[in-house]
Amino acid sequence: MSTPVAGTQTGSPFRQPRAVWAVAFACVVSFMGIGLVDSILPALAQQLAATPAQVSLLFTSYLLITAVAMLVTGWVSSRIGAKATLVTGLVIIVVFAALAGASGSIGEIVGFRAGWGLGNALFIATSLAVIVASASGGFAGAIILYETALGVGIALGPLVGGLLGSVSWRAPFFGVAVLMAIALIATLVLLDKTPKPATRIGLLDPVRALRHRSLATIALTAFAYNWGFFTLLAYSPYSMGGLSELGLGGVFTAWGVLVAIFAVFVAPAVERRFGTVRVLYVVLGLLAVDLLVIAVWNDTPSVVIGAVIVAGAMIGLNNTLVTQAVMSVAPVERPVASASYSFVRFLGGGLAPWIAGILADAFVPGTPFWVGAVVVTVGGLVLATAHRLLRAVETGAVAVPPETASAVTDAPVLVAVDAAAHAAAVAATGGRLAALVDAPVIVVHVPGSAVVDGATADDAGHSDLALDRSVAAVREALGRGGRVTAETLAPVGGHGDVGAALADLAWSRGARAVVVGPPRGGALAALAAPGTDRALWTQGPCPVVVVPEGAATEPAGTPTATSAAPSVPAGR
CATH class of the missing domain: 3.40.50.620 (HUPs)
Known part of the structure; x- marks a missing residue:
């Protein structure tokens, strides 16, 4: 073969076809939905006479349904095509976000957030596969673009939620419905019809994929990391000294800005310098320490606010590195890997707020953060059990491991x-x-x-x-x-x-x-x-x-x- 030319560079991850930008915009709005309700959690509890544990179910219903629905996204998209799956997911999000805004009780909102989670699952799993397949600049560039959308969405979600929430707790939900409707139109117009895949994905393929140790290890690590992530997201607002909706929006916007900066700019640099697996050890350890700080100083709002903002750096690094790792090491097709990994990680994100509510009611307010720190630490230990395997897959230095033999x-x-x-x-x-x-x-x-x-x-x-x-x-x-x-x-x-x-x-x-x-x-x-x-x-x-x-x-x-x-x- 020929020798590669020195100095050759790949194209910029931000120089993309219009269709990719349409999907990326929809990703921004979709990820806004994760942090959108942070700014209005105390207001919901007060105005709808609900406990923090009941309000936390807004995250649990949304994320658990997203997790379970991830198992069928590949089955659906392999039969109707990626574009039709994206459009279906966007339509469901528009409908259920609007219904949540029109609700009259916390129970109704929790139920409609579950429907919202179904649409989110169809959209998220397919959008990553579409961006990776259609983006110019290679696989790494596509991941950077996807994580940029995630970071921008997470950063804007609390700000938009705080601005709209200062008018009414209903306004953030209606706002998402409108923005997703715009994304729906852009996707319909700019994204060409995608062909149906030649191979159909079975309903159980994402579950079977977890037999591969490399994929299962990364997925379980992501489960633990998301447990800590969503514990912080769902319960830290109650420890910030009664900040207003705009105040909470400002805190989580600063947090989201760090998520975006570290996901897009810092993660690729440290990954090239130290390798994905080594950086993940450090980041998981730092996140566990950050959660411990919140647990110890739970009654000191300034410390909690500072710790939440700083956590954005660890979460941004994790988002990019874990996503890139799972797409690189999984010995299965990317849609199957995405569905399998997302099922496990969203399961952790969905269970954490629910368990946190039970713990906070049964013990002291800082208990959810103590548990979150322990779970994140366990995630680092799980990652270490497959260190040699993951490093080998990462560097291509050794033979294919036994669990991938069937794929070979x-x-x-x-x-x-x-x-x-x-x-x-x-x-x-x-x-x-x-x-x-x-x-x-x-x-x-x-x-x-x-x-x-x-x-x-x-x-x-x-x-x-x-x-x-x-x-x-x-x-x-x-x-x-x-x-x-x-x-x-x-x-x-x-x-x-x-x-x-x-x-x-x-x-x-x-x-x-x-x-x-x-x-x-x-x-x-x-x-x-x-x-x-x-x-x-x-x-x-x-x-x-x-x-x-x-x-x-x-x-x-x-x-x-x-x-x-x-x-x-x-x-x-």
């Missing part, structure tokens, strides 16, 4: 082809390589129309014919019983993003090798053009085989290749 046996060879004349020769070589290692083949069609900036334009009929010839060449090389599927690369922002998109696809499919031809024009020319993104070589999870012209006549099993990436274990 079906690790495919990806064959990337465009409309160039030598595409069939590339496909035949990929087929011979797959036959040698008894692997399935995924023929990845990279049409000129995949580059949405219009820099390349192939004739549609010519592209379809080239794909048919490539699939036929693979089948002939594989022989009877060979497993071949084909898919088309999702649109990217420009030539410089083709490599990143192929690298992401290789990660998501668990590919053991990627086969490409020497660029001679066409959509794949970006892989060798000076100054463009070389992410296929620098970010990909597996060896890349470059097939020279004329290789189709070589004996089976002797593809010509030069290494452009370190050899890594099969299936990684």
Whole structure:
């Protein structure tokens, strides 16, 4: 394979197609809903004659339904498509947010927040997959964009809630309904219809995915972290000395600003310097200490306010690093990994406020924070039980662990082809390589129309014919019983993003090798053009085989290749 060019850089995570921005805006509003009610919790308790424990159920009903619904999001989206799932989730959120605003009792609000959680689950799980698939700049850039939306939403939620809550406790709910309606319209207009996935996800697939130790460990760590996170979010307002709605909004806005800054700017820097797993140990420890400070000085509002604001830094780091970790180490498709991980983490977030209410009523007000600190500490210990495994997956330094062996046996060879004349020769070589290692083949069609900036334009009929010839060449090389599927690369922002998109696809499919031809024009020319993104070589999870012209006549099993990436274990 070729050697990567020094100094090559990936595109900015903030230079995206309009459709990605539409989904990101909807993410901002969705995450606003998490912190929106913080500023009005005391007002709700007072005006609706409810106890803090009853008001905490606003979080519990919302998050528990979100958690359980996560198990069916993949099943739904794999049957009706990502866009239809996003739209369905947004419609449900609009309806139930408005109904919550029109409620007359705390019980009604709790019930309508549960419906809101159903829509949120459909939206959150699918939005992450859509952004990762459609964003330019590669996988890491997509995660940064997603976490930026999360940070901005969390920062704005308390501010909007405080401003609207100073008018009426109903206003924040109606505000979310209006903003989500705007996001719904933007998604309908700007996001193209997404095709239904070739493989349907089963109802139990997210549960089965937890058999993999790497995914289960990260998910349980996220459960513990979210327990501490939502204990702080749901119960700290009662320890801030009777602040007004605007005052509470200001505190949580400062907290949310730190969440955004540390998620977007600090997390990538410390991850590159120290590695994801090592940073997570430190951050979980600091969050546990922060919760202990709130527990000890629970009757000192200034200390509680300071500790809540500082916690934004730890939460911002965790949000980015844990999300990136689970998407990197999970040996299953990303929609399944997202649903499985989100089910476990939201379960922790939903149980924490409910248990906190019981503890606060039964003992002293600081008890929920003592318990939260212990749970977060246990999360760090759980993470440590799989330290070597997670570090190995993170660095690609050792063989695939035993629990991923079932995935390795079906690790495919990806064959990337465009409309160039030598595409069939590339496909035949990929087929011979797959036959040698008894692997399935995924023929990845990279049409000129995949580059949405219009820099390349192939004739549609010519592209379809080239794909048919490539699939036929693979089948002939594989022989009877060979497993071949084909898919088309999702649109990217420009030539410089083709490599990143192929690298992401290789990660998501668990590919053991990627086969490409020497660029001679066409959509794949970006892989060798000076100054463009070389992410296929620098970010990909597996060896890349470059097939020279004329290789189709070589004996089976002797593809010509030069290494452009370190050899890594099969299936990684």
